[in-house]
Amino acid sequence: MRVNFVLSEVAAGLRRNLTMTVAMILTTGISLGLMGTGLLIANMIGDMREIYYDKIQVSIYLADGITDPQRDAIAAQLDSSPEVKDYLYESKADAYARFTQQFQEQPALIANTPQDALPESFRVELVNPQRYPVIAEQFPNGQNGVDEVRDEGDFLDRLFSLLNGARNATIAVAVVQALAALLLISNTIQLAAFNRRNETNIMRLVGASRWYTQLPFILEAALAGLIGALLAIGGLVLTKILFVDKTLAGPIKAGIIPPVDWSAIAAISPVIAAAGVGLAAVAAYVTLRLYVRL
Amino acid sequence: MIELQHVTKVYPSSPRPALDDVSMQIDKGEFVFLIGSSGSGKSTFLRLLLKEDSPTKGVIKVNDKTLNTMSKWQVPKLRRTMGCVFQDFRLLTNKTVAENVAFALEVINKPQRTIKRVVPEVLEMVGLDGKENRLPGELSGGEQQRVAIARAFVNRPLVLLADEPTGNLDPETSQDIMLLLERINRTGTTVVMATHDYHIVDSMRRRVIELNDGILSRDQSRGVYGLGR
Ligand SMILES: Nc1ncnc2c1ncn2[C@@H]1O[C@H](COP(=O)(O)OP(=O)(O)OP(=O)(O)O)[C@@H](O)[C@H]1O
Ligand SMILES: [Mg+2]
Numbered sequence: 001m002r003v004n005f006v007l008s009e010v011a012a013g014l015r016r017n018l019t020m021t022v023a024m025i026l027t028t029g030i031s032l033g034l035m036g037t038g039l040l041i042a043n044m045i046g047d048m049r050e051i052y053y054d055k056i057q058v059s060i061y062l063a064d065g066i067t068d069p070q071r072d073a074i075a076a077q078l079d080s081s082p083e084v085k086d087y088l089y090e091s092k093a094d095a096y097a098r099f100t101q102q103f104q105e106q107p108a109l110i111a112n113t114p115q116d117a118l119p120e121s122f123r124v125e126l127v128n129p130q131r132y133p134v135i136a137e138q139f140p141n142g143q144n145g146v147d148e149v150r151d152e153g154d155f156l157d158r159l160f161s162l163l164n165g166a167r168n169a170t171i172a173v174a175v176v177q178a179l180a181a182l183l184l185i186s187n188t189i190q191l192a193a194f195n196r197r198n199e200t201n202i203m204r205l206v207g208a209s210r211w212y213t214q215l216p217f218i219l220e221a222a223l224a225g226l227i228g229a230l231l232a233i234g235g236l237v238l239t240k241i242l243f244v245d246k247t248l249a250g251p252i253k254a255g256i257i258p259p260v261d262w263s264a265i266a267a268i269s270p271v272i273a274a275a276g277v278g279l280a281a282v283a284a285y286v287t288l289r290l291y292v293r294l
Numbered sequence: 295m296i297e298l299q300h301v302t303k304v305y306p307s308s309p310r311p312a313l314d315d316v317s318m319q320i321d322k323g324e325f326v327f328l329i330g331s332s333g334s335g336k337s338t339f340l341r342l343l344l345k346e347d348s349p350t351k352g353v354i355k356v357n358d359k360t361l362n363t364m365s366k367w368q369v370p371k372l373r374r375t376m377g378c379v380f381q382d383f384r385l386l387t388n389k390t391v392a393e394n395v396a397f398a399l400e401v402i403n404k405p406q407r408t409i410k411r412v413v414p415e416v417l418e419m420v421g422l423d424g425k426e427n428r429l430p431g432e433l434s435g436g437e438q439q440r441v442a443i444a445r446a447f448v449n450r451p452l453v454l455l456a457d458e459p460t461g462n463l464d465p466e467t468s469q470d471i472m473l474l475l476e477r478i479n480r481t482g483t484t485v486v487m488a489t490h491d492y493h494i495v496d497s498m499r500r501r502v503i504e505l506n507d508g509i510l511s512r513d514q515s516r517g518v519y520g521l522g523r
Contacts, residue, residue, distance in 0.1 A: 206373065207375075208402055213401075
């Protein structure tokens with residue numbers, strides 16, 4: 001295979017359709033960027049599940065007027081319950097400390113919150129999280145110093161369904177964009193084949209192999225796909241530096257949101273690159289098979 | 295060398311066959327004129343030999359290979375044994391004379407060494423030495439057709455197919471092109487040439503095959519273009 005020949009054909013092809021090529025690269029890039037975002041959100045959801053679900057499942061918020069014996073009784077009941085795997089007591093002071101840490105970026109909010117505004121609580125981990133109602137029954141709301149028993153898992157389920165929705169929406173938009181990218185690639189390749197019909201006609205007549213004739217077009221698309229993928233990866237890196245690491249720094253430090261690690265971006269980058277190159281090359285190949293006589 | 299057995303070609307868009315039950319044989323080294331009025335099926339005939347299209351019925355053999363059963367990936371190999379020349383030259387306008395000829399070898403993966411050696415040889419043979427670096431736009435029609443012939447012949451094909459190669463040229467230039475084709479024929483290459491040019495056919499007295507609305511109506515060795523001329 002004459003590498004120089006193929007490469008010069010590829011370069012000439014990309015230059016000749018500059019506007020189409022740019023459009024093709026940008027759409028591919030946006031699609032891949034969204035796909036990467038979707039994958040990162042999916043990663044994040046996985047991390048958050050670990051952070052949250054493992055720690056607490058049920059919170060028993062205690063009433064303001066609770067007495068020491070009532071508190072001890074609750075602790076004793078938790079100790080003896082076979083449903084409870086582990087539990088943790090959080091005093092008003094602990095709750096306030098956690099609150100100030102979580103919202104350290106918002107001093108106004110902290111300033112407006114009295115030190116004793118947050119209730120003390122028992123944070124309970126169940127042997128089987130599904131058995132929340134049993135615990136709720138054992139500690140009726142408003143009795144024996146219990147203010148409210150809340151299934152944090154329920155809240156988390158809603159939080160995660162929100163995050164899953166965000167992930168699905170991102171991926172859906174990525175798929176639509178990918179469709180647009182594929183159509184653009186197909187169009188660009190048809191245009192490129194039309195522009196080079198004199199060359200390809202001669203190649204066909206002098207007996208160049210199909211493969212040799214098609215390769216420049218496929219490489220052209222693959223190269224555009226690769227550039228698109230690099231743009232997408234660049235976009236993700238910028239998003240991490242400018243948005244995640246800056247705007248979300250507080251919640252991340254507080255442990256509410258898991259950080260987006262460089263390793264996560266490094267892990268999905270090859271996936272994005274492979275998807276970009278692979279999809280573009282396949283789209284080009286199929287286009288040549290279906291629409292172009294070579 | 296070339297054999298057609300009861301070949302019929304019907305294009306989907308027209309009811310009348312472009313070739314109608316044509317049987318014939320051309321031996322190695324022959325020079326054959328393919329004549330007939332416009333639309334009689336000459337170009338179709340040549341396209342079928344190149345397997346640019348397939349016959350509706352009948353069997354076609356080229357170089358002892360049956361084209362009907364030939365798979366797609368074998369077609370390039372077939373075409374490497376055939377050269378073709380057209381009325382409209384079909385040169386790449388952005389490449390020089392030498393590059394146009396070299397292109398035909400590059401795309402079939404000939405080594406650069408070979409290309410460097412054979413391109414000047416064939417350009418000298420067609421009388422274009424000294425004009426290697428011109429662009430097609432800087433050549434006369436006759437010279438452009440020489441480039442096309444050089445490109446068709448540079449890989450030493452067994453068969454040269456020419457579809458009205460003199461159709462765009464004046465009589466004198468046409469004569470020069472015919473001398474060139476004769477010379478190629480003398481190297482042992484079979485030449486099949488579709489033409490309307492009765493001067494040429496009459497003066498060369500070679501085998502003449504005439505098509506009439508797709509039907510082979512005459513096959514005559516040392517023939518002339520037509521009666522009454
Ligand atoms: N691709 C095609 N699709 C449909 N019909 C075609 C096609 N090519 C040729 N034909 C028809 O087939 C018949 C033979 O055409 P062909 O081009 O072989 O004639 P020809 O002898 O080469 O004519 P000319 O001397 O004008 O070049 C004509 O009636 C033409 O209209
Ligand atoms: Mg014709």
